[in-house]
Amino acid sequence: MGSNSLYGPLDPAPDAGYTDAPPRMGFFTDTSVCIGCKACEVACKTWNAIPDDGFNLLGQSYDNTGGLTANSWRHVAFIEQPRSDSGAATGVPGAFAGLPTGPSASAQSAVIAATTGADTGTAPGLPPAVDALAAAGTVDPQLFPAAGTGPQFLGMPQTDLPGRTSDAPRTDFRWLMMSNVCKHCTHAACLDVCPTGSLFRTEFGTVVVQEDICNGCGYCVAACPYGVIDRREDDGRAWKCTLCYDRLSDGLMPACAQACPTESIVFGELASLREQAAARVETLQSQGVDSARLYGHSDDDGVGGDGAFFLLLDEPEVYGLPPDPVVTTKDLPDMWKRAGLAALAMAASVAVSFLGRRG
Amino acid sequence: MSRRGDRPMVPKAQFRSYYGRPIVRPAPWTHDIAAYLFTGGLAAGSSLLAAGGQLTRRPKLRRAGRVTALGALAASGYFLVADLGRPERFHHMLRVAKPTSPMSMGTWILTAFGAAAGAAAVAEAASLVPSRLVRRVLPPIGAAAGLGAAVVAPALATYTAVLLSDTATPSWHVAYPELPFVFAGSALASGAGIGLIADPAPPTRRMAVLGAALELYGAHRIETTKGLLSEPYATGRAGKLLKAGRTLTAAGVVGAVLGRRSRVVSALSGLSLLTASAMTRFGIYEGGMASARDPKYTVLPQRERLTEPADGQ
Numbered sequence: 273m274g275s276n277s278l279y280g281p282l283d284p285a286p287d288a289g290y291t292d293a294p295p296r297m298g299f300f301t302d303t304s305v306c307i308g309c310k311a312c313e314v315a316c317k318t319w320n321a322i323p324d325d326g327f328n329l330l331g332q333s334y335d336n337t338g339g340l341t342a343n344s345w346r347h348v349a350f351i352e353q354p355r356s357d358s359g360a361a362t363g364v365p366g367a368f369a370g371l372p373t374g375p376s377a378s379a380q381s382a383v384i385a386a387t388t389g390a391d392t393g394t395a396p397g398l399p400p401a402v403d404a405l406a407a408a409g410t411v412d413p414q415l416f417p418a419a420g421t422g423p424q425f426l427g428m429p430q431t432d433l434p435g436r437t438s439d440a441p442r443t444d445f446r447w448l449m450m451s452n453v454c455k456h457c458t459h460a461a462c463l464d465v466c467p468t469g470s471l472f473r474t475e476f477g478t479v480v481v482q483e484d485i486c487n488g489c490g491y492c493v494a495a496c497p498y499g500v501i502d503r504r505e506d507d508g509r510a511w512k513c514t515l516c517y518d519r520l521s522d523g524l525m526p527a528c529a530q531a532c533p534t535e536s537i538v539f540g541e542l543a544s545l546r547e548q549a550a551a552r553v554e555t556l557q558s559q560g561v562d563s564a565r566l567y568g569h570s571d572d573d574g575v576g577g578d579g580a581f582f583l584l585l586d587e588p589e590v591y592g593l594p595p596d597p598v599v600t601t602k603d604l605p606d607m608w609k610r611a612g613l614a615a616l617a618m619a620a621s622v623a624v625s626f627l628g629r630r631g
Numbered sequence: 632m633s634r635r636g637d638r639p640m641v642p643k644a645q646f647r648s649y650y651g652r653p654i655v656r657p658a659p660w661t662h663d664i665a666a667y668l669f670t671g672g673l674a675a676g677s678s679l680l681a682a683g684g685q686l687t688r689r690p691k692l693r694r695a696g697r698v699t700a701l702g703a704l705a706a707s708g709y710f711l712v713a714d715l716g717r718p719e720r721f722h723h724m725l726r727v728a729k730p731t732s733p734m735s736m737g738t739w740i741l742t743a744f745g746a747a748a749g750a751a752a753v754a755e756a757a758s759l760v761p762s763r764l765v766r767r768v769l770p771p772i773g774a775a776a777g778l779g780a781a782v783v784a785p786a787l788a789t790y791t792a793v794l795l796s797d798t799a800t801p802s803w804h805v806a807y808p809e810l811p812f813v814f815a816g817s818a819l820a821s822g823a824g825i826g827l828i829a830d831p832a833p834p835t836r837r838m839a840v841l842g843a844a845l846e847l848y849g850a851h852r853i854e855t856t857k858g859l860l861s862e863p864y865a866t867g868r869a870g871k872l873l874k875a876g877r878t879l880t881a882a883g884v885v886g887a888v889l890g891r892r893s894r895v896v897s898a899l900s901g902l903s904l905l906t907a908s909a910m911t912r913f914g915i916y917e918g919g920m921a922s923a924r925d926p927k928y929t930v931l932p933q934r935e936r937l938t939e940p941a942d943g944q
Contacts, residue, residue, distance in 0.1 A: 278731070332650045339652055349649060465797060467734035468720075469727040487723040488716015491734050494658035494798035494923070503659045508716025589930045592649030596933040600797050600804055601731055607793045607807045608730075614792070614811030615785030617845065618679070621819055622781075625837035626683035 279602040281571035284458050288473035296477035297520060298579035299529065299537055300545040301451055302552060303591075304564060306536040308334060308449035312346040315531035319516065320345065323504075333447075339592060340452055342504035345513040346528050349591050351448040450591045451528070451537055454479070454500045454513035455568055456579030459599040462492035462501050462512075470510075477542070478515040478579055486510050497575065497597035515579070542579060549583060561585070567593065574598030646934065648926040655799040657923035660714055665916035667710040668791050669821070669909040671741070672814060674703035675788035676822020676842070678748050682781030683834055684826075685774060694755050695829030696822070697777060701752035704745050711741075733793040740790055744783040750776035788818035795919060801929055802922035805860045806915075809849040813911065816845025820880060821908035827887055827901030831894065839887045839904055843880045846911060850877065853915075859931055864918040872914030879907035 276282045285293035316322065325343040330336050333350035340347045460479045463471040470485035471492060481492075481501075488508035492501045501512040516526035524530075529539035538545060549566055556564035563585045568578030574597050588595050648654070658664070681696025683689075712721045725742075729735040754773020757766050789811040796807035803810070819842025826835030850873060854864045863869055883903035890896025922928040 330650075339649075351649070461799065464731040465734065467727070467729065467732045467738060468723040469729070470723070485723055485726070486717070487720035489724075489734060490659040490714075490716065491732070491798075493656050494660075494800055497655060497799040499654050499656040499799075502656060503716050510716075587647065589654070589926070589934075590647050590649065592652055592654060592926075594654050594929055594933055596937050597799075600799050603804070603807060604731060604733075604793075604797055607733075607796050607811075610808050611786075611789040611793045611811040614789045614815040614845075617812065618675075618785040618788060618815040618819060621841040621845070622679045622683055622838060625823075625834040625841060626687050628833065628837055 276576075278464075278604060279459060279599065280576060282458055282576050283477070284460075284473055284576075285475055285477045290475045293475045293477070295541040295543065296579065297515065297540070298456060298477075298542040298545055298581070299453060299515070299526070299539055300549050300581060300583070301453065302536050302538065302549070302583045303448065303450040304552075304556060304561070304583055304585060305534045306348070306449040306451055307534055308348055308350055308447075309533060310337075310348045311531040311533060312451045312528035312537055313337060313344065313348060315527040316346045316513075317344075319519070319527035320514070322511075340454070340498075340500045340502070340512075342502035342507075342511040345453065345511075347452045349448075349450045349452055351450075351586070351590055353446055353448060353586070353590075448585055448590070450582065450584070451532075452591070452593070453528070453580050454515070455498055455575070455581070456513075456515055457599065458571070458576030458579070459601065460575075461495035461497060461599045461601055462510075464599070464601040464604075465491045465495040467491060474517055474520075476515070476517075476520055478517065478520075480514045480517050481510055481512060483509055483511070495600055497594055497599065513580075545581075549581065552583060556583075574602070646927055646930045648930060652926065653924050654926050654929040655801070655923050657920045658798065658800065659716075662913070662916070663710040663714040665913045666909075667707050667714075668814070668912035668916065669817075670703040670706040670710065671791055672788050672818030672908060672912070673821045673825075673905070674700045674707060674744070674748065675784040676818040676820070677703065677825045678744070678751070678777070678780040678784045678822075679819070680822040680826045680835070680838065681751065682777050682784075683838075684830075685777050687834065689830060689832055689834075691830035692826055692832065692835070693777070695825055697748070697752045697755050697773075699822075699825045700748045700780065704741075704748055707741065708745070733790055733797050737787075737790045737794055740783060740786045744780055744787045747776045747779035747783060751780055784818075785815065789815050795915070798919075799929075800919045800923045801932065802857070802860045802863045803915075803919035805857045805932075806853045809852045810915070812845050813849035813853065813915065816842045816847070816849060817908040817911050818842070820846055820883070820904045823887075824883065824901035824904035824908070827904070828898045831887070831891065831897035831901075833891075835901075836887045836891060839900070840884055843884045843904070846908075847877060847880060850911060860922060860928060863921040863925075863928065864914070867917070867921055869914045869916075869918035869921055872910045872917060876907045876910035876914055879903045879910065883907055 277287060283296065285296060322343050322345065325337060325341055328336055330338055333352050335348065335350040337344050337347050456478045463473060463479050467489060468485050468487055470482045472480060472482065474480055486509040488503055490503050492510050493503055501510050503510050519526055525539050529537045546569055549569055553564050553566055565584055566581060567584050567588050568581035571577045584591060677696040677699035681693045681700060684692025684696055712718045715721055724738040727735060728739055751773045754769045757769035760766055792810035792814045795803040796810055798804060819838055823835050823839035823842055827839060854861050864873055883900045886896050886900030886903060890900060
């Protein structure tokens with residue numbers, strides 16, 4: 273074990289004993305171009321033959337996966353957010369720089385767009401609905417010229433450009449999406465605490481569970497500072513992202529990165545990914561996106577840097593990530609020292625108890 | 632629209648999270664593990680009691696300690712294996728010995744302790760064996776094994792504190808300097824409890840006082856000096872358990888010291904100490920689990936760390 277084996281900057285594969293290890297591989301997930309399509313979730317499930325995670329409606333925007341679990345190794349987070357909530361208030365100069373400022377596309381133009389062209393005979397009927405607001409006389413006819421008089425806006429996809437036609441003023445609302453995954457930490461607490469040797473470091477610097485060894489003790493689950501690794505209920509063993517170890521070994525790209533249509537998930541050598549990410553952050557900031565930041569990219573953070581790191585547009589905790597994760601084994605030498613002291617105190621107490629005078 | 636004069640607004644959330652979901656994951660353990668914390672400590676405490684009894688020629692203490700240690704050991708084995716996701720693979724723990732894994736270290740500590748404490752307990756049955764040779768050979772073996780178990784016992788009682796602390800569970804990790812002392816004290820007090828029931832000799836009373844002092848002091852530090860992360864130990868089920876444990880520990884110590892003339896009061900004090908030890912373990916367990924379930928305990932201390940200037944690392 274080297275001097276930084278528990279904490280600090282380190283190249284994990286050579287530290288784990290690999291000679292001539294290939295370069296460390298990882299993911300750079302750029303959330304600024306994520307469109308929330310969940311192709312990564314699907315590709316991951318398909319390639320790795322992962323069972324379903326239950327079919328639940330969680331009421332969390334378009335996220336019905338919930339989070340990373342034993343059965344979800346990629347998870348797309350959806351955050352619906354008024355920008356004033358993000359700490360950068362709308363009153364801040366530059367908060368909307370470069371964004372369209374006009375009103376959104378009108379509901380009516382969307383309805384018209386939906387029915388233009390040749391009549392196929394299958395156009396959706398738009399019965400004149402009773403509009404409660406209009407009936408109560410509270411609706412501003414300026415804002416909703418169609419209210420009460422014609423077809424209602426049913427939320428059909430708009431074919432017009434945002435801001436082209438007038439309807440309501442544009443709001444400061446934004447939508448954040450992020451594909452989360454195991455971070456493949458430089459100092460992986462799950463790997464450190466595994467008592468069976470089931471978790472191991474691969475030659476690519478990633479962390480993988482051997483399912484034929486894991487006996488489901490659950491220690492890794494409690495140790496992970498990101499809450500990633502999890503025990504599968506009906507199976508009893510711990511599961512998580514393998515960074516497609518099988519595909520990597522054959523020179524292929526992990527399934528999620530392969531499936532990502534916007535290259536939000538970039539796979540590659542960690543060193544070049546970090547350069548790419550630094551350039552991307554610089555570009556975004558020069559375009560006025562002050563909230564762009566990298567997460568997990570630095571060797572000097574609490575886990576010695578992540579093998580899978582992110583470009584975020586808000587604080588990490590908004591995406592369900594810990595703001596300053598530190599590998600728990602950083603303090604392990606101190607913990608053993610304290611336990612040793614307590615053990616000595618215990619032995620001394622018994623000695624004192626029995627060596628005292630016979631009463 | 633004036634906000635002045637309206638009823639006070641709901642205070643702004645102090646932290647943000649992803650739909651209030653936890654960030655770190657609570658250990659997927661059941662109360663089996665909390666029960667093991669108690670039985671493991673009891674095995675350690677009673678084997679120390681047995682060794683004390685053995686060295687100061689108090690056969691009743693020796694016998695009670697050894698038999699209790701064996702019983703607690705068997706219960707520990709059951710709880711640990713039952714809590715695995717794949718119990719039939721329990722022996723995979725014996726594939727490696729990893730100092731970075733307190734569970735791996737604990738496996739080996741428990742194995743070593745189990746062999747010694749088991750042999751010591753079996754030796755207690757020497758007088759029941761008809762063979763004269765066995766009757767002659769067993770007691771010295773038991774004496775050596777009993778001392779061996781006592782050497783390992785402090786490690787057995789304290790490694791479980793490292794086991795809990797070496798996790799991302801906020802209130803367990805933050806308690807790492809004091810938790811071994813709480814567990815050591817709790818183990819001593821439970822061992823002393825067995826002694827007070829079997830043979831309330833002066834050493835058992837002294838052991839009860841010292842154990843309770845360690846346990847109470849450590850628990851007090853954990854419950855009061857960890858800021859926000861002390862909160863899970865003071866509220867909810869953990870708070871109730873720890874409070875009950877504290878009361879019963881105090882009652883047990885008072886009973887052991889003042890009731891020394893009465894076998895009944897001594898035995899009740901012993902019972903009180905045993906119950907208190909179990910409650911403390913369950914309270915610590917529950918407090919940590921509660922801290923993992925609420926993202927506030929993960930986010931706020933980390934935010935605080937980020938806003939404070941880094942000092943000396």
